[in-house]
Amino acid sequence: MPLARDIIAAMAILKVIRLGHPALRTKSKEVDRKELSTKFFQKFLDDLAKTCVKNSGAGIAAPQVGKNKRVIVVHVDPKNPRYPNKKPFPLTIVVNPKVLKKSKITKEDWEGDLSVGIRALVPRSKTCIVTGLDRLGKPVTYRLDYGFHARVFQHEIDHLNGIFFIDRVKRKETLSELKEWKRYWKNKKMLRSRLK
Template sequence: MAVRPIVTVGHPVLRERAREVTAAELASADLQRLIDDLIDTMRAAGGAGLAANQIAETVRIAVAEVRPNHPRYPYKPEIPLTVMVNPVIEPVGPETTWINEGCLSVPDLRGTLDRFLTVRVRYLDRDGAVHEEIQRGLSAGTFQHEVDHLNGILFLDRADPRTLTTWEHWNRYQRDAFLRHVAEIESP
């Protein structure tokens, strides 16, 4: 297990579509170590998720986790540690919502984009067990963000360029409006 360097925007690996993982690969010690590295790197960087492309590995594996009072995203609902192998996402209905996102591969920049409000996520866990979940609101956005990475897409590709801002300016000028929006989309 190790904390690995996170590649940043401009690195070509972030624009590659990651390849599917076979059952034999998933069972290998090398891939299990990679999963541990993804988890360690995500936690060390304070992220809510991390895709393999972000540590220069082009396999379809991503992790997500939001603990209560997350230091970087205290407003996000909790997501238990989730290891997604070969994830597939499909919208559950046409409804979208705007989300302001950041990315560990795009340091100190945030932007607003539309995401599906509710999605179905299918994936294998690190042991090869099949999972199917419905995610909604900011959690749905987190899963869409990570699967985008596996497809070579950055949030910058989907964001309205007029909304791009540094973390400092987002905290100062946009945070309160976003938190009001989060309260609306996260309420049952």
């Protein structure tokens, strides 16, 4: 039986593609159960999860590594400096995820992406219910009542439909490169004064 450290060492970090790559604008295909059960696809799931963690992401979708399959990974770690003070969400792989229901009430908050060094304010439903399959093909349902978790799931599922977060930005003036975002927008007081 291999040790956990051996399994982790065997996982690969995949290359995250950048905005402009056609895979980010292509609708992804569903994963059938036969494909899901293969060693090759199971290794891909491990590699995608490791890529998310190593890049300090709150989530990643398969198209971000150039594979147009309906798979997302979500992992909110309170130790991640990019997401301080956020409630944790365990490392989770969801295959063929769908937003079953979402609240009409929306909230605008900052989003970024591993595929581009840009941030912007994006409106999203505050809560949602997501269904899909776990890595073993068993049905799963996530009732996401915490806004940040609901946001991450919606963001990653958008990737599966060829939608990028910048497509949902209403206030275009908030689109900022990461360095400029840290300088001009990160502070809430600065944000309020700029959006008056």
